[in-house]
Amino acid sequence: MTTSVSTHVEVRGLTRAFDDKTVIDGLDLTIRQGEFVALLGHSGCGKSTLLKILAGLDSETEGEVTVPERRSVAFQSPRLMPWLRVWRNVVLGLPASSDRALAERYLAEVGIEEYAGSWPKTLSGGQAQRVSLARALVREPELLLLDEPFGALDALTRGKAQRLVADLWQRHGCSVLLVTHDVEEALLLADRVLVMDDGRIAYEAEVGLERPRNLGSPDFVRLRGELLHRLGVHDASAQLDEPTATTTATA
């Protein structure tokens, strides 16, 4: 039941265990309608499991989960059916009346309508990921779930894809939950950033920055430092020891 206008996703006391290992442990989560939420965490912290539960792909759970009816997922890999042409991939699962024109409209929105009749094998990684986004959007989801969709892309392509997602979100007005391990990506895109740890939301930050966001602005850098600190509590390796210099360099 999702009649409430203001809260779109409501999770109370969610618990998910695999065998005897508890991955999600009494988690609470709220996403407002039209809100863009990023979920950060170390790999294996349960963030992808949470996304799967919200997607409805995993139902062996305890606790309350309220989500809107129309949900779409873009996975880390595009997961296109190699035996269906691009446009058929986009409208796969829709009522039989859905046609190529519909698929092309959404492919145009992600900027690759010219590949509608191609086989997925001919696409680059970034193009395939765009098709995957088009497939998610064609369902006009109320909640869009993104599971590290840019993780496998090179830096340039990733930047473009991030801007594309920001555009699409503003145009469609759906709620978005973006699972990522990239702090900058989270801060560039999200209204609110959550840090998941030990199976629950351990930290939460409102990102009150103006869009489009500036990677070098003091507030951005401060938030970034704070989030990295939160993430680095348990593992002080990879991302932690980079000061602001690299941030401005990538910008």
Place this chain on the structure above:
Amino acid sequence: MPAPNTAVSGTSPPTHAPPPHTDTPAPSLTKNDRPAAPRKPRALRVPRGVRRAVGPVGLLLVWFLASSTGVLPESVLASPVDVLQRAIDLTGTGELPQAIAASGRRAAIGFLIGATVALALSLTAGLFRLGEDVIDASMGMFRAIPWVGLIPLFIVWFGIDETPKIALVALGVTYPLYFNIYGGIRSADAQLIEAGRMVGLGRLGLIRYVILPSALPGALVGLRYALSTAWLALVFAEQVNADAGIGYLMSNAQQYFQTDVIVLCLAVYAVLGLLCDFAVRLLSRRLLAWRASFDGEGA
């Protein structure tokens, strides 16, 4: 950036340098590397198809020469000319076409029965866990029995008419198709199935759009095996009391020591097998156009 640049230019001169200096150690290498265009006419450029034909044509020629000089007596092996002549004669009398039709009918019916059984079993075992438990273990057990060895049993069961022959073909076809389709279904990518569920495909939709297409490459490989097995099964089956068909022609010829007819029949089996294989490969090319590459097994 300067450091990598110097490193590169440091290594490249030696690679250019050897050709002029070290002629003796690797002359063939330098020849191939550098002046490719002027050397080309020297090497004999024969089209691949011609090159591939040299072997078989040569063998035919040796066979022909051996026969015509009397080294190879006709009682051992008829000459290729005789075989060809016999093919023309038997086609004229209608015996050969009739035999091919009779054998083709057995192969086709046997194949259809075997394929239907294989499809039903592999779908049941592939899609349902209960089906897997019941069927797959039994299929594994039956496969251990050499199917050719079942001929005596089939004669006891089905007599000596068409039935045991068709049954043997059906049996030979069932195994390769079953194991390949079943394997194909079970190798369906769990991630694609999840994506399919996410876009709203139901059980039937998943089977139709995800599971069966993933099984297709395996199924086609199975089809190739199945068709060649079908002809092989026929060769065995037709040795048993046939009154029509290629095998009948062959066993008759055996009684009269007509080696030309025997060779002709073997050639007909081979050609039919090749035609089937060719048809499946065409089918694969059409059906698997979506694949980055399709199986590069050569024939």
